[in-house]
Amino acid sequence: MFDTVLIADWSAATRKPVKESKDAVWLGVARAGLAVEQVYCRTRLEAEAWLETFFASERSAGRKVLAGFDFPFGYPQGFARQLTGQDDPFAVWQWVSQRITDDEKGQNNRFAVASEINRAFPGAGPLWGKPSEDSWPEIPYRKSGIIYDLVAERRKTDLAAKAASSCFQLFFNPTVGSQLLMGLPTLERLRKRHQAAVWPFQDIDGAQLVFAEVWPGLIEGAVKHALANGAAEEIRDKVQVRLLSQALSGLDERAFSTLFDAPSSEAKEEAWILGAGCGQLLDRQARLATTEADMTLAPPPLRNDCFALPAGVDWTPVDDALAHLRDRLHPVTAVETLPLSLALGRVLAEDVVARRSNPPQPNTAVDGYGFAGPAADGAQVLPLVAGRAAAGQTYDHPVPAGYAIRILTGAALPEGVDTVILEEDVTCDGAKIAFNGPLKQGANTRKAGEDAAEGDVILSKGRVVTPADLALASATGVSHLAVRKPLRVGVLSTGDELVEPGEPAAAGQIFDANRPMLLALLATMGFEPIDLGKAEDDRAVLRGHLDAAAERVDVILTSGGASAGDEDHMSAILREHGAMEQWRIALKPGRPLALGMWQGTPVFGLPGNPVAAMVCTLIFARPAMGLMAGADWQVPQGFELPAAFSKRKKPGRREYLRARLRNGQVEVFKSEGSGRVSSLSWAEGLVELPDGAVDITPGTPVRFIPYASFGM
Structure with a gap:
């Protein structure tokens, strides 16, 4: 029924300390059973300002909001x-x-x-x-x-x-x-400004913002349970708004609608506590929210036919294969809310909105002297007021017209000041300053919100959080981020011929190069790599490996056995017991790609050749896994650079050559053999040759994609 639930634990107390404390105003926000944030407000005025911005942002985003306040909306009848x-x-x-x-x-x-x-x-x-x-x-x-x-x-x-x-x-x-x-004065102002419908006084059908009276006592059992099991260090009010917002937002529409039954005719005048008489339902829902598993938001699983190509498709162009993955996949990772200190490298699950403007007030960009500008041509002399303005130290008195004040970098501009002159351009005797104009109004100052305004979307959903993002979030008052849990990707090697590095290798056996390469690739790309070991060419053994993997990971990468030969057991077992699509991609290297589902877990069956396995991972698995991790679909950044090689290519397949940049030109590895593992280490990226025919000579522009563009 609602996209967002907000719960307010109100207070009649005077201003509370800067440090989070009890008996203050606490605001809890949740969406689809996920606690997004809990906000501590020192005063009611601070809470009203926050709610004003929050409601405006939610309305702008088109979300339907239930706002619950924990005080009576009315008095007894009469x-x-x-x-x-x-x-x-x-x-x-x-x-x-x-x-x-x-x-x-x-x-x-x-x-x-x-x-x-x-x-x-x-x-x-x-x-x-x-x-x-x-x-x-x-x-x-x-x-x-x-x-x-x-x-x-x-x-x-x-x-x-x-x-x-x-x-x-x-x-x-x-x-x-x-x-x-x-509380009622705040509600009266907010309902008029945001056209809120108040239940049960008004019909809420079609309303984007609904106010309702709530009582945390309905989930008292869950609150006590949470405080006794891991939340003992938290403030009770904070726990209450978190659990009640989670409990309400996690209900399905049918259960939610029962809470809006107000059986008493007096409710139209006296108001009604949302869920009165349904305490067991809410308490049970809130208890679920106290467990880590239920404090996250899990998306729906992928469909078994998500990899199925249209009927009649044989050879698939690279762009068509990528478009199919982009259109059929969606995030499979759960959502959790983390403090900024733990959010680096995570994928944002929703847009981040500035809670405070940056800078919050107009301030000075330099050390100098502030006054009301502009300053005319020629010599200027201004008397100084007593005191100074410095960062973190407000100057509480207005600066009269025709006077100046000593002001230091970062200080908020006092009333009567809108222009600052550099101290290097001023002569000062302690009582007045002298300088030469002109100086335009607003010089050497920063406007409030010129970097980011309160309510602005500062970071977009699907973005991977960087250190710079953490600085921006912190500067705008954001303390927690809703992020995706890391995508857990398991890597399984298959084949009787494989042995571990360091083990004795018999004739006909080779060391497993794919698994260490793929595990390292996944780690550098920001996924959580999970080593699933290697499986021999036995279908019962392989089924056991896949069964165990499906319980541990979100995605499975296998190498080897992806084609249609007698010993290609991976594609065979997917075809027999799972959902499997054999993709023949117009690509060199790496034509065979087996894609399927095993007990609801997507499987990428990569070629066994290390060069083909790496190329298929970079071109197909990387953007697909990024999407499943909750990130935006990523197209690797390429650069048009002159070739330092010659090559004639026939039409029909897209080719990727191992390459590196030297002296402003792109050179390729001496051999195109897909068994040359040394070429992967030698290279610094790939040259992408188009599907059609090309004739390259030295100096011909080619598209070079550095490894860094793939997140390596």
């Missing part, structure tokens, strides 16, 4: 009419939002507003609880003596959910009543 003269709960929202004040330190007037509410009701209450008995006389210190006859003490949904607290309690934990007074 409250709204007594206070506002209407039965409309939004009349209460508006009434409260017009009176509540809140500042950057979290200081507010909620007890004064509560006093005004109590004056609208006869007798004591209904709101009670305060920091001291002597303050706010209209508010009882304790509940004793309050008679709830005009309105009930608890709503119908509180009873259904077995919530212990009342929306009339302002002080002494849990302070649900204070959370309500400090």
Whole structure:
């Protein structure tokens, strides 16, 4: 029903410390059962600013969002009419939002507003609880003596959910009543700005953004389980928003729709806790989310026919084979959320949005003196204000027109400053500065957000995270990234003729060159290589190897036995027991390529010849595996360079020659024999010759693809 679920654990407290702490505002975001991030906000104003940006970004991306807030959306039936003269709960929202004040330190007037509410009701209450008995006389210190006859003490949904607290309690934990007074103004502003539908007050069909009341107490069992099993060091509020957002976003549509049943007719005025009466369902879903396996998002498996070529296809051109792989494959790796320190080299599972502009405020690019520009031609003299502006030290006073201030590189521009002159261009006596104009307005300054603005997509889904990406994410306030788990690729060599390097080799046996080469290739390409050993030419043994591999890896690479001969057991066993396609590619070297599925795991059956195995891996397996790892389809970067060789090629097949660059020209290995393993080490890349006929002489432009373009 929703693409994104956000859960807010609200607070009525004053500003919390910079270090993450309890009883602050915590925001948890999840998609499809994956916890994307948990955000710590020191104040409600900070939380509202974050939500403003978040909702705008989600709407721009076209995602449907459920935003759950853990405070009551309404009071018991009859409250709204007594206070506002209407039965409309939004009349209460508006009434409260017009009176509540809140500042950057979290200081507010909620007890004064509560006093005004109590004056609208006869007798004591209904709101009670305060920091001291002597303050706010209209508010009882304790509940004793309050008679709830005009309105009930608890709503119908509180009873259904077995919530212990009342929306009339302002002080002494849990302070649900204070959370309500400090939360409704935020909701009122956000719902109007983003056209949010509020459940159950409004019809939510077709709404892109839905607000709902939630209560983490419904998953209390799961929270305790998580805190007792690995999350003990975490802040409870953080665990709650993570698990509840995961639990809700992981439900299928049918289960989700049951949560929106509000059986009480009073819900249209009192509101209703989402999932009240479904606590077991939510708690069970949240418990699943506490295990590592269920904290990741797994994509659907590949289809058994994903490698099947159109009927009647015989020889397949290289470009057609690549297009087929690109169109039929999709990511097979799960998604997890990691801190920046662990995300290097991982593939981004979703776009990354800047949480803060960089720079966050206009600042100076140099050491010098700041003033309101521009500066006219000729000699200029400006008096200095006391103090200075430095990076990390705000200057809190406006700089009057006609004055200047000492300012250091990286400092935020004080009010009244928009231009900075280099200190080398200034004479200063400690009280004033002198310099020669002209100087244009804005000189030597940086605009807020000129690098990246809050809400901008700074990194795109499918990108492999680099050290520079980590710098950009950190600079824009992003602390965690949703990334793909590494693609686990198993390498299996086949053939009775193979022996391990260092073992005695009998006549007719050869050392296995493919497996060490392929394992190293996979590691340099950012995949997780898994050595599956070697299998003899026995189909029962080979089936055992494949069965074991399918339980351990995401992709299997085999070498040898990929053609159609008597001893080509790999292609035969795939054909008999799996899903297998024999691709005859118009390629030199490496025509036979067996592609198939074994127990849901894709298998690339490479030629046994090391040169052909490497070429097929670079040209076909590398981009295909990159796509299955969640990365964008990668076309290797080539360069048109003059040839240092001669060659005449017939039409029909694309050729890849082992080559290297010397003195600005491309030379190729002296022999094209596909058994020359030394040519792979000698080369620094490949020359790609097109499908058609070519006649190359020294100086003819050829396409040279360095090994580095393949990620080697």
